[in-house]
Amino acid sequence: MTTTQPDPAVGAAVKAADRAHVFHSWSAQGLIDPLPIAGAEGSYMWDYDGNRYLDFTSQLVNTNIGHQHPKVVAAIQEQAGKLCTLAPGFAVDVRSEAARLVAERTPGDLDKIFFTNGGAEAVENAVRMARLHTGRSKVLSTYRSYHGATAAAINLTGDPRRWPSDTASAGVVHFWGPFLYRSPFHAENEQQECERALRHLEDTIAFEGPQSIAAIILETIPGTAGIMVPPPGYLAGVREICDRYGIVFILDEVMAGFGRTGRWFALDHFDVVPDLMTFAKGVNSGYVPLGGVAISAEIAATFDKRPYPGGLTYSGHPLACASAVATINAMAEERIVENAAEIGEKVIGPALKDIAERHPSVGEVRGMGVFWALELVRNRETHEPLVPYNASGADNTPMAQFAAACKERGLWPFLNMNRTHVVPPCTITETEAKEGLAALDEALTTADAYTV
DSSP: OOOOOOOHHHHHHHHHHHHHHOOOTTSOGGGOOOOOEEEEEBTEEEETTSOEEEESSHHHHTOTTOBTOHHHHHHHHHHHHHOOOOOTTSOOHHHHHHHHHHHHHSSTTOOEEEEESSHHHHHHHHHHHHHHHHTOOEEEEESSOOOOSSHHHHHHOOSGGGGGGTTSOTTEEEEOOOOGGGOTTOOSSHHHHHHHHHHHHHHHHHHHOGGGEEEEEEESSOTTTTOOOOOTTHHHHHHHHHHHHTOEEEEEOTTTTTTTTSSSSGGGGTTOOOSEEEEOGGGTTTSSOOEEEEEOHHHHHHTSSSOOOOOOTTTTOHHHHHHHHHHHHHHHHTTHHHHHHHHIIIIIHHHHHHHHHHOTTEEEEEEETTEEEEEEEEETTTTEESSOTTOOGGGGHHHHHHHHHHHHTTEEOEEETTEEEEOOOTTOOHHHHHHHHHHHHHHHHHHHTTOO
């Protein structure tokens, strides 16, 4: 592995320039302390002081193929030497091939691909397509969800990041999705949770007026909100409800797609085909910004003679599409999707269950592939979370101490509220996974200190 020689002076200069000029997302600018990163490769990244970290975050759960995959880097370089950019209205070989490779892996007749710059724009356009296709206005989404930070996407989002921007939510209705560990339906098992969640959705539709609802959008497996695998039958039940009322079913695969769950798409685990599917992140591991909407034949036909009123200057950007082609081909050739499944089943899943038995701070383990969450609690009996919902400042101390303990052991953790997620690259090896899990195991003793 190539690493940069430690150079603290350069790191200090990088940080000084960042603090002087870069405005960071989701942050109080005066309270953050960004770590200058000198380089990354595979499952690791390192700073200018010579500290190396195993990346258990895949950055924002997007570097599915790992950092600096040589085939993807080479494809971007080759495309840059041939054709850097071209407007979306032209036919471009690499754009057509990227679309073909995505459509080849989507289920059913999701064979037309509208490219965007990322996941939020994919959601924006999927919702627009659904509204225009149905002539209806309302869109339903769950409370425990994240769909992006642009205008419509942030209002569809169900987590607290929506609250400061909750001013354009006309036509957005939130409902409770299934989550047995913190069931809003007082369910005692997965079957009850499924049945009661579907009944709740039907009641919501009835009281909102089925004739007014254009779409239901769900993350196939909610990501940042907690990696809550839906109970058997739930997604099929939502599909049936949508069919019955003429509602467009949108599945958001931005985080869960492209190998993350051990299948090309998370929906492949549930034998369900949506009308629209959004994607981004893993399609090219974030090497160049890219997202998109996979569109069913029926919805695509709506715009055969009627112009679709939407577009982006960089839709299907050649450099982004070249990186997607290289990523998808490498994932197929190197069995990267299969690796994610095997590591999850044989290494991560069993290790996390063992960790949960030994640490009273772990209330629940859930996930599949390289997509896992540990619910950290103060009390296993009551399920009281380790920190309050949307905690910040002093209330977040236990999680901050846990994060610091991880980093001291060379592990970069993914934290959200009272959870830590285990979401390394799909390329992670068994040795690397065990290294990270051992560090996680040790760091959890800091959380155990807060249990009762």
